[in-house]
Amino acid sequence: MSEYNVREATLNDVDFIVEAIIEAEKSGSDKLSYSAVFNLSEEKIKKIFRRILLEEIDGCEFSITSYLVAEIDNKVVGAIGSWVERQEAPSSFIKSNLLTYYLPKSSILYASQKAKITSELYIEHVKGALSLVVVYINQEHRGKRLFELLTNAHIKRNEDVQELSIQVMANNIYAIRSYERYGFRKCLAKKSDNEQIMQFLPYNEKILMKKPLKKEL
């Protein structure tokens, strides 16, 4: 019987990583916030993300080096993007610099008119924690502990880290249960009562979950 293999993502995995970012962002819905916020088609967004990933800039969700992938029979079936959030180089800046450079100016202008609505659910990444940001497992490989396998591998390559964090939309019950099984606990929720928010995001409530990592003495 074949077993899953976990390895670092390479530029050959870029198409899968783009799919992972898109599907993770949709959070089980058909609403791609990047499309709605920047007023671009999903296809256009995918092309932009591909170009950004090929820049090989480290430290955010658009960095190939942030990803570990799980494969079976030489086929990639899951990926988790993760990094340690640093005070001196916030991932949100690295990400937004890349987007600013590649997105059409008209899209940024469009987003600026919607910023107040979408900012209501903004939660900063936890400084010093290992942030799991993009989590995506192909449908047919779910329930096979790939989240655990990939997360353990991320922890192994960041052994000095004492805490894990993850953000999830409150309607993604399946994901939340998986995270709770792994030991994550909800520690912050942000909810918006703005009626327009569902035009831009998959849900109107976002949760921050954390898990302390026990260190062997």
Added chain:
Amino acid sequence: MEEKVIIAKLERIFREVFSNESLIITRGMSANDVEGWNSLNHMILVSEIEKAFAIRFKLKDLNKMHNVGDMIDIIVSKL
């Protein structure tokens, strides 16, 4: 353009983007010091700076911007 003129112009952009009329910028100021300086507002800020100064940042310029002082230096280098 003198640096103090650049700072004054930059300060007006910051006040507009972050909807804070009393915001005073300093060279050491970073996202941690300004309420609302999140990823989307950062994109808007950079776009407004490019428009106001009629410049275009390269990706390597953007990646060097860790605080307001870095922004000022890069703007100066492009004028």
